[in-house]
Amino acid sequence: MLSHFLNLEWKQYFRSSHWQKGIAIKIIMVIFALYFILTFLSIGVFGYYILKKEFPEQDPLQLVNSYLLYAILGDLIFRYLMQKLPVMNIKPMLSLPIKKSKLTHYVLGKSSVSFFNFLGLFFYIPFAVVLIREGYNTVGVLGWLFTMILLIQSANFLNFLINKNNIAFGIIAAILLSLIGLHVFDIYNVTAIGGQVFNFIYANPIYSLIGVVLLVILYSLNFKQLSGLLYLDEAVQTKVQEAKSADLSFTNRLGDIAPFIKNDIRLIWRNKRTKTVFLMSFFFLFYGLIFFTQKTYRDMPAMLMFASLFISGGFALNYGQFIPAWDSAHYKMLMSQSFKYRKFLESKWILMVVMTTVLYLLSFPYLYFGVDIFLMITAGAVFNIGFNSLFLLYAGSFNRKRIDLNKSGFGNTQGTSATQFIIIIPLMLFPMLLFWLFNKFVGYNSGFIVVAAIGIISLLLKNYAMNFIEKKYIKDKYAMINAFGKEA
Structure with missing residues (x-):
């Protein structure tokens, strides 16, 4: 069934009229993607040595760990603004003898292999390889890397739960700005707390399994939410929403x-x-x-x-x-x-x-x-x-x-x-x-x-x-x- 879905997606993409339009723009988008991939890859490969040179008295891994909390919150905000749930044309599928659970698993599985999820790995994987090469504990580094992969996937599914929820976005943005403000103005050392968490996981890699639990919970919540929408009279029909009118009388002047x-x-x-x-x-x-x-x-x-x-x-x-x-x-x-x-x-x-x-x-x-x-x-x-x-x-x-x-x-x-x-x-x-x-x-x-x-x-x-x-x-x-x- 998976191969059949992939085959349909392939045909839909290349038979679409959009494929014939804007080839130059698509090439430019690919160039931008390659640029970001090479940038992250370069930072992953050389980042350890750059940090070692610039901050000789600090451990590069601990230095990276201290800023991972900002990276995670920033990633959530970026996903909220840019990422959307990948969909397939499921309306014709709903009248066929195909289990809705298979359609749901396919859509969620497809989201886990998006560009957003791979981009960060071009930093984390090379950085982990360099750490092992430089004599860090192999099991600890692998546990740290496994945690980062799980957190990336968890952010992916969390984004779909809060997608287009302005209140959730405001809360995440406020938290990030508050943490940055506390750090920049030396009110509270936020980086120390975040660093301790990831340093602990490096020292005790067994605790990386907590990320598995988090990922399973978020995946289950997404599965339940999406499954409840796979009905012809629900998500796939054209929805007519009543527009909310804001008071814009101040513009009358x-x-x-x-x-x-x-x-x-x-x-x-x-x-x-x-x-x-x-x-x-x-x-x-x-x-x-x-x-x-x-x-x-x-x-x-x-x-x-x-x-x-x-x-x-x-x-x-x-x-x-x-x-x-x-x-x-x-x-x-x-x-x-x-x-x-x-x-x-x-x-x-x-x-x-x-x-x-x-x-x-x-x-x-x-x-x-x-x-x-x-x-x-x-x-x-x-x-x-x-x-x-x-x-x-x-x-x-x-x-x-x-x-x-x-x-x-x-x-x-x-x-x-x-x-x-x-x-x-x-x-x-x-x-x-x-x-x-x-x-x-x-x-x-x-x-x-x-x-x-x-x-x-x-x-x-x-x-x-x-x-x-x-x-x-x-x-x-x-x-x-x-x-x-x-x-x-």
């Missing part, structure tokens, strides 16, 4: 733009892909921690500007590059209404500006790294508000790819074209180049001053830019209607 703003807010919060973009934008706030905490990047100021742009521009960059494809499902209806196209574009611009401002205000804790760093973040925010927001609107006039908002954001190439890759050049490389040139030949302060100046000048010229952008959209109006009317 925006005048004629208010209806568009309301629709955009509802669209973002009610659909999987846009909600993922919205939530992910807050995680870009922590992007600076990768760069500002490393001495290496202090000598590469252009990379610091790169991080500064992402901190406040996470939403604008990820949401703005797909304008107006977010509205592709109802674009034909939208364009049949009597309204000024300028109002539609203004609403998108205001949304990006407001979110960039909110993210900038939330970035104030970066003052901890010094005024110079925060001024760079400020310059990046001004550039995002002034230049990037307008440029993203203009670049959107070239979008011709339809987007299904109900699909997850990870691995979903709908709406992606060469446009998304080309616009990265002016959005990111242009301010980085400006900063590098002025920083090198004039002075450090002049670097972020000129970047901020470009943003301010763009803001002052907004009306002229919006008039130009509006004409471009009107000119391409019917080409967009025709393109968005086609199935993705």
Whole structure:
């Protein structure tokens, strides 16, 4: 039966019309996957020796163990935002003499071999091999590795239990941020507790079997939940849900733009892909921690500007590059209404500006790294508000790819074209180049001053830019209607 299911999946994939579309995008996705695999593999192979060199007085294994708690919570958050339960077209199967338990086991088993579960192993397995080679207790290392494999699988099934539960997501995110805050501000040594747990498992590998119990419990809960949905009149039928209306009356002060703003807010919060973009934008706030905490990047100021742009521009960059494809499902209806196209574009611009401002205000804790760093973040925010927001609107006039908002954001190439890759050049490389040139030949302060100046000048010229952008959209109006009317 398993081979039959696999055969059906194979035929469904390669006979699908999607296989013939976007080959270039699929190749790029494969390249990205290979990049992450090689990165994790390199860290796994050389990580022990790097830690030994940088921290000669500490045990590399204990050092890794002390941060595994953060890695586990971070993995859960990443899975919540990106991973979805792999499904097969089970509706025709339910009328056949096939046990529902077999269908359930197959779907859950398929989830256990996803890319999310294999990626971490490219670090843990090579790292364990290096540990054994360096004389660590073989049984202890194998017990540690077995525990990590079980925890990865447990995270996989836990994610499906809490999938799209905003309360659960908020709790996990709050715990992670609280632990990071306690550690960064030296309030409590959280890493010591996490390290002790995994050090204990290394010293007593028999306790790795606790992970087996946890995995069995989570698998059983998923099996029970999924089995209860395998009915023709339940999960597989088209569900009609009553939309919950939020009070958006505060937008009325925006005048004629208010209806568009309301629709955009509802669209973002009610659909999987846009909600993922919205939530992910807050995680870009922590992007600076990768760069500002490393001495290496202090000598590469252009990379610091790169991080500064992402901190406040996470939403604008990820949401703005797909304008107006977010509205592709109802674009034909939208364009049949009597309204000024300028109002539609203004609403998108205001949304990006407001979110960039909110993210900038939330970035104030970066003052901890010094005024110079925060001024760079400020310059990046001004550039995002002034230049990037307008440029993203203009670049959107070239979008011709339809987007299904109900699909997850990870691995979903709908709406992606060469446009998304080309616009990265002016959005990111242009301010980085400006900063590098002025920083090198004039002075450090002049670097972020000129970047901020470009943003301010763009803001002052907004009306002229919006008039130009509006004409471009009107000119391409019917080409967009025709393109968005086609199935993705």
